[in-house]
Amino acid sequence: MGMVAKSTLMxxxxxxxxxxxxxxxxxxxxxxxxxxxxxxxxxxxxxYEQLMNTGYMAAIFILLYAATYHAMxxxxxxxxxxxxxxxxxxxxxxxxxIVGVFIVIVGTVALVGALSVI
Amino acid sequence: xxxxxxxxxIEIKRRVFTFRVKRYDPKTNGYKWxxxxxxxxxxxxxxxxxxxxxxTQDATLAVRYSCRMGTCGSCAMVINGTPRLACxxxxxxxxxxxxxxxxxxxxxxxxxxxxxxxxxxxxxxxVDPWLIRKDEKEQFEKLDTxxxxxxxxxxxxxEFSYCIKxxxxxxxxxxxxxxxxxxxxxxxxxxxRWSADNRDEGYVxxxxxxxxxxxVWSCHYSGTCSKVCPKGVDPALAINLxxxxxLTGKPPAR
Ligand code: SF4
Ligand code: FES
Numbered sequence: 001m002g003m004v005a006k007s008t009l010m011x012x013x014x015x016x017x018x019x020x021x022x023x024x025x026x027x028x029x030x031x032x033x034x035x036x037x038x039x040x041x042x043x044x045x046x047x048y049e050q051l052m053n054t055g056y057m058a059a060i061f062i063l064l065y066a067a068t069y070h071a072m073x074x075x076x077x078x079x080x081x082x083x084x085x086x087x088x089x090x091x092x093x094x095x096x097x098i099v100g101v102f103i104v105i106v107g108t109v110a111l112v113g114a115l116s117v118i
Numbered sequence: 119x120x121x122x123x124x125x126x127x128i129e130i131k132r133r134v135f136t137f138r139v140k141r142y143d144p145k146t147n148g149y150k151w152x153x154x155x156x157x158x159x160x161x162x163x164x165x166x167x168x169x170x171x172x173x174t175q176d177a178t179l180a181v182r183y184s185c186r187m188g189t190c191g192s193c194a195m196v197i198n199g200t201p202r203l204a205c206x207x208x209x210x211x212x213x214x215x216x217x218x219x220x221x222x223x224x225x226x227x228x229x230x231x232x233x234x235x236x237x238x239x240x241x242x243x244x245v246d247p248w249l250i251r252k253d254e255k256e257q258f259e260k261l262d263t264x265x266x267x268x269x270x271x272x273x274x275x276x277e278f279s280y281c282i283k284x285x286x287x288x289x290x291x292x293x294x295x296x297x298x299x300x301x302x303x304x305x306x307x308x309x310x311r312w313s314a315d316n317r318d319e320g321y322v323x324x325x326x327x328x329x330x331x332x333x334v335w336s337c338h339y340s341g342t343c344s345k346v347c348p349k350g351v352d353p354a355l356a357i358n359l360x361x362x363x364x365l366t367g368k369p370p371a372r
Contacts, residue, residue, distance in 0.1 A: 005325075005329050005364075006329050006330055006331055006333065006335045007329045007335070007361075007364035007365060010335055010364075010365070011365055014365075077335070080297070080331055081293070081296050081297050081336065082296070084297060084298060084299050089331070
């Protein structure tokens, strides 16, 4: 990812880290007061209610994108520190982009699919 | 007055220390430990002891040194597990009877305690550690031009200019150990030193090196560099000031 300054990647790493604290917090708050009730389809705190809640669903979409960026950039940094070499660096970038895009597509399809059943 | 002067005496204590020296042999490409017993005084340094060993017990022992006064940076080695200047470290102050001496880590060994500093100096050079002006003609041809500096401006970088390029911080850095391409604390502190100098205009040029995968972002702030620096330079602080500049988009305070 030589075309992007490392500070830009890191800036987004920190921003997504902060975003994750908020959205993971929201996600966990929706398991309250009962975890079991929150994973049931029906009920006042169930999955259906969560899917109907626009704010909650927006947080889940943000969680998907922020977590993917944060994880992929973190993994990239780690892999580049573990081993060095021109081909290795290129391979890491290619794999990270492919895996990241794959997770975003699969995650988006799954969330949109879930929304379409309500 | 004169009797008071006559009373002043330098107390000399003597003790025999065991020096365990880790020696690199280029012929076998391996290490071996040699042990020497040598008497030193409380006024002498590890370098003095090694030179005494060389003069009286083992002329083959390779040691690099020059100034013997903590100025040139040639004699850095790992003493009792910590990178230090041999000419500034007194055996009496180490608190052990057996003193281990090893070549600097993170650098290729040449022979015994002598390491190859080429990579280290290349990295130093890569940050353009000199005064850069946009107008080179003015800088190099109009030699009557001078660049004024207030004391406050000097204090912005003074601490970082005390570096003697001994490599102790580089040897202590766990990230250099992990990533041989990482510039390391010394080069990055030098990049900050020049970028924080109000006379310099090269910060933007240095960005391509310091804002890269092997630049400041490889530092995970273990802080070992600042702990071992014999000159009180704080490379970890310099690196974090550079990170701050990169994140805020503001060049170092000058
Ligand atoms: S910063 Fe300190 S430890 Fe590092 S090379 Fe300079 S003087 Fe030596
Ligand atoms: S010999 Fe010069 S710093 Fe030790």
